[in-house]
Amino acid sequence: MDFKILPRDTKMSTVGIATSEILKVKKGKNDLTNDLLVKEEPLEIRIGYGGETKRLEFSLAVTMRTPGADEELARGFLLSEGIIKSPTDILSAKYCMQAKQPENTLKVELKNDLAFDPDKFKRNFYSTSSCGVCGKAALEALNYEIPQSNRTPLSVSQDVIHSLTNKLTAHQNTFKYTGGLHAAALFDLEGNLLMLREDIGRHNALDKIIGVSTLNQIDLSDKILWLSGRLGFEMIQKSAMVGIRIIVALGAPSSLAVDLCLQQNITLIGFLKKDTFNIYSGKENVILNS
Incomplete structure (x- = not known):
């Protein structure tokens, strides 16, 4: 069977990137430079439904996404x-000017004769770029x-x-045998694993x-949160809600994650490796080797 490789979304490749000034810390050398971040922004999905002469609108979902391919x-x-059963249930999908x-x-316009009951979705959806859905409804819900x-x-x-990372190895027994888990860890400011x-x-x-x-x-x-994966908006939101002020991660943050850390005065460190890491916010809180 032959498989056709569809062209990539060229729009996302140009609008899906943001820049952030960081302090790149290496042993013996620290550089103030710019770093590329994947852009993260909310997309509200609205539904247009009803008869031809009486169209109604319903705010269905907000999803955190990288801009581009929004209609897809x-x-x-x-x-x-399961909101629709077939792609033909959709008349159009366009930005709401x-x-x-x-x-x-x-705004996604459904076929005139399609039965759509908004009461089924009153909990609505607030979905993130990397996990399931939970209950918030519109862009304003992010405020x-x-x-x-x-x-x-x-x-x-x-x-x-x-x-920090080396101190976790001996304790990650499930990861050791499966390689299929994320981890979150809490340390004190002296680096003791809690x-x-x-x-x-x-x-x-x-x-x-x-x-x-x-x-x-x-x-x-007054603790350090260590995370194994990349950092999207919701990871920072969860941390900020409980007062966490220092976050260290192995992966990269999104643009919205960095924005929230700057807003909330959270020290954010990413791309932690053996001899280097990037400081995206709160560099004044990191004591660097001379």
Whole structure:
């Protein structure tokens, strides 16, 4: 059987990238430079439905995505969630020019005779770029109130940051045998491992850390959160909601993740490797080797 390779989304390749000024830390050399980030922005999916003479509109979902191929994303979402049964149920999918953010609002018009009951979707969807769906409804739902966190100055040394990953190896037994888990870990500012949780979903691993910390009344505002994967908006949102102020990750952050860290004064370190890491925000809180 022959397989046809479809052309890539060239629009996403140009609009899906943002830049951020970072401090690249290496042993013996620190450089202030620019780094490329994958762009993350919300897309609201609205549904147009009803008879030809009486069309109605319903805000169905907000998904955090990389801009580009938005129509494909919306069509696939409606099919995969069972909202429509066939691609032919859709008349059109276009950006909503009347919206406050037309480039981030897509309206999908369903066939006139298609039965669509918005009451089934009153919980609506707030979906992220990497996990399932949960209950929030429109772009405005992202304007949440993050609790005021402890603003006492914090500092962590370069040597402590470099030491974190190695301290986890002996404790990741499931990962050792399967290679299929994400991890979240909590350290104190001296680099002592306090707890480790694993899960096939990186959001779940973080939620486990937050849950056990809450049960044991652990103050997270003076701890280091270590994460195994890349950092999207929701990972930073979850951390900010519980007062975490230093995040160190093996992977790359998205543009929206960096924006939120800058807004909330969270120290964000990514691309942690054996002898290098990038500081995306809060470089004044990292004690660098002279």
